[in-house]
Amino acid sequence: MSQSSVMPGFRPTIGFTLIYLGLVVLIPLSTLVFKSFALTLDDYVHIITNKRVLSSFRVSFSSALIAASIASVFGFITAWVLVRYSFLGKNIFHALIDLPFALPTAVAGIVLATIFQPSGFLGKLLLDTFGIQVAFKPMGIVVALIFISIPFVVRTVEPVLLEFEASMEEAGASLGATRLQVFTKIIFPNIFPALLTGFALAFARGVGEYGSVIFIAGNIPYISEIVPLLIVTKLEQFDIEGATAIALTMLVISFLLLLLINLLQLWVRKRSGQL
Amino acid sequence: MSISLFDISKNFGAFSALNHINLEVPEGELVALLGPSGCGKTTLLRIIAGLEHTDKGRVVINGQDKTDQNVSHRGIGFVFQHYALFRHMTVFENVAFGLRVKPRSIRPSNELITKKVHALLELVQLDWLHNRYPDQLSGGQRQRIALARALAVEPSVLLLDEPFGALDASVRKDLRQWLRNLHHELNVTSIFVTHDQEEAMEVASQVVVLNHGRIEQQGTPSQIYDHPANAFVSRFIGQTNVFDLDEHDADWLQTAGLLTPKQGEKIAHVRPHDIIIEKSIDNATPLATLKDWQHLGALIRIELVKNNLNGLSDASVFAELPNDKFKELDLARGDKVNLKIRQAHWFH
Numbered sequence: 045m046s047q048s049s050v051m052p053g054f055r056p057t058i059g060f061t062l063i064y065l066g067l068v069v070l071i072p073l074s075t076l077v078f079k080s081f082a083l084t085l086d087d088y089v090h091i092i093t094n095k096r097v098l099s100s101f102r103v104s105f106s107s108a109l110i111a112a113s114i115a116s117v118f119g120f121i122t123a124w125v126l127v128r129y130s131f132l133g134k135n136i137f138h139a140l141i142d143l144p145f146a147l148p149t150a151v152a153g154i155v156l157a158t159i160f161q162p163s164g165f166l167g168k169l170l171l172d173t174f175g176i177q178v179a180f181k182p183m184g185i186v187v188a189l190i191f192i193s194i195p196f197v198v199r200t201v202e203p204v205l206l207e208f209e210a211s212m213e214e215a216g217a218s219l220g221a222t223r224l225q226v227f228t229k230i231i232f233p234n235i236f237p238a239l240l241t242g243f244a245l246a247f248a249r250g251v252g253e254y255g256s257v258i259f260i261a262g263n264i265p266y267i268s269e270i271v272p273l274l275i276v277t278k279l280e281q282f283d284i285e286g287a288t289a290i291a292l293t294m295l296v297i298s299f300l301l302l303l304l305i306n307l308l309q310l311w312v313r314k315r316s317g318q319l
Numbered sequence: 320m321s322i323s324l325f326d327i328s329k330n331f332g333a334f335s336a337l338n339h340i341n342l343e344v345p346e347g348e349l350v351a352l353l354g355p356s357g358c359g360k361t362t363l364l365r366i367i368a369g370l371e372h373t374d375k376g377r378v379v380i381n382g383q384d385k386t387d388q389n390v391s392h393r394g395i396g397f398v399f400q401h402y403a404l405f406r407h408m409t410v411f412e413n414v415a416f417g418l419r420v421k422p423r424s425i426r427p428s429n430e431l432i433t434k435k436v437h438a439l440l441e442l443v444q445l446d447w448l449h450n451r452y453p454d455q456l457s458g459g460q461r462q463r464i465a466l467a468r469a470l471a472v473e474p475s476v477l478l479l480d481e482p483f484g485a486l487d488a489s490v491r492k493d494l495r496q497w498l499r500n501l502h503h504e505l506n507v508t509s510i511f512v513t514h515d516q517e518e519a520m521e522v523a524s525q526v527v528v529l530n531h532g533r534i535e536q537q538g539t540p541s542q543i544y545d546h547p548a549n550a551f552v553s554r555f556i557g558q559t560n561v562f563d564l565d566e567h568d569a570d571w572l573q574t575a576g577l578l579t580p581k582q583g584e585k586i587a588h589v590r591p592h593d594i595i596i597e598k599s600i601d602n603a604t605p606l607a608t609l610k611d612w613q614h615l616g617a618l619i620r621i622e623l624v625k626n627n628l629n630g631l632s633d634a635s636v637f638a639e640l641p642n643d644k645f646k647e648l649d650l651a652r653g654d655k656v657n658l659k660i661r662q663a664h665w666f667h
Contacts, residue, residue, distance in 0.1 A: 211403035219417035
């Protein structure tokens with residue numbers, strides 16, 4: 045710990061970090077792990093390989109993945125608009141973007157379900173013109189998750205875009221690059237690590253989201269039932285073991301996926317000389 | 320390639336950055352745009368590059384009107400003040416960028432690009448760094464890479480914005496010499512912006528002095544130094560002592576051997592090295608008192624206090640003497656001295 049002499053305050057801050065991680069993250073999560081020890085391996089495998097459970101995992105992770113991807117594109121464009129242009133009502137725009145952070149997610153879910161249901165304003169339009177039904181289908185989950193996760197992408201990309209040196213773009217243009225080449229070869233690679241962070245946050249939020257989804261998903265087993273709902277259902281039936289097993293699996297998969305994204309990010313930043 | 324500017328004007332809101340600029344840069348010259356900060360020199364450079372639009376006037380490069388052409392089609396090389404290297408690319412890829420973004424039909428082959436980039440990196444003596452990222456380089460190295468990158472597209476003109484501004488003094492000195500030599504080697508028409516008159520005089524073959532969005536004077540360094548067009552240029556280029564006849568300096572200057580000016584000219588600018596110091600022997604009318612001196616290497620800068628004949632003024636006059644001359648005089652602080660002024664520039 046020789047660093048502590050160069051940068052003072054190492055001991056108290058690492059101590060605080062460890063206490064925080066211990067109290068707020070590790071202890072509750074390890075309780076989950078200990079609870080699951082009550083199960084035998086056979087029980088565990090039996091619960092997890094249940095067809096309804098597997099379907100819900102597929103629904104949860106695939107819709108979170110799709111939603112995070114779409115939110116990344118929309119969020120990037122939104123951040124671009126907010127940083128690059130000045131226009132009337134920009135501040136209102138800023139406030140609107142943060143709204144999903146503050147809004148109770150159940151409210152969001154109810155509102156989305158209302159307009160996207162087959163008789164709703166947007167739902168009717170989509171159903172009549174394209175024959176697509178959004179609410180009470182897996183697509184409804186994706187819509188709800190996009191709504192919830194866009195601010196994560198906007199707020200992670202925005203500061204990096206703000207800091208981006210305009211002279212790098214000018215240098216690219218002076219060397220003969222077109223606008224598109226400047227964007228794909230200079231701007232995007234510099235923003236990509238931040239976008240990846242935004243994606244990871246959006247994805248993590250999407251996997252764990254409960255409130256907004258249950259109102260719009262329809263919650264049909266095997267089709268549009270998400271993992272968090274299944275856990276709640278099991279708890280309501282006093283099936284503590286089942287809920288624990290599913291929760292633990294969810295925890296492990298989420299952790300592995302986030303770890304993977306972090307490694308990918310490390311690799312991208314290393315490759316682009318930012319480390 | 321030659322560069323011609325006709326009647327360029329540019330306003331930023333109510334602020335007029337450039338005022339009816341006409342400038343002719345002959346082929347192969349290395350021109351310095353020199354002026355105090357805010358004089359419009361960087362704006363002018365960016366207008367030539369196409370990074371900024373002019374409100375009025377034409378930009379003509381090699382006989383072709385480029386006023387409305389986008390920067391990416393102008394065929395210029397631009398070196399930015401803070402280098403603007405692509406952080407996410409290696410040094411090699413930075414230099415190769417201009418070649419890689421060419422349309423497929425005129426893009427050189429990969430082997431050709433590799434060869435060319437290495438040749439350029441050798442030109443700037445940094446080939447051994449080709450695998451590094453910009454963040455791992457020193458300021459001077461980054462500047463040279465930025466130059467190699469600009470040269471890769473074989474620009475018809477090279478534009479440099481304060482190329483040495485962010486470097487420390489010793490690196491700056493080396494790079495100036497290096498840029499001059501490189502220019503001799505490549506002979507590409509180049510314009511660089513600087514606020515440092517010493518740098519402009521040392522590097523450029525032509526100096527353009529700008530102030531308040533206007534060109535005050537254009538000429539070779541010796542023309543600018545020996546025949547400043549006006550008081551601003553005279554004061555901006557090198558050290559100068561200012562005497563004002565209205566402030567009762569007339570008698571003093573006459574005693575110092577300076578001829579009276581032409582009709583109407585009242586301000587005399589005297590270079591420090593045009594003042595000859597003689598030890599006062601008779602003490603009858605000593606012109607100045609020695610206050611202090613500083614060593615500037617080969618020269619000594621001497622600060623004198625003017626003894627006005629009416630005994631009022633205590634303004635300082637600066638003179639410069641070679642080291643050995645100063646030793647010969649054997650002066651001490653507080654000594655009375657007589658002065659001879661060799662020549663002055665007179666202004667209204």
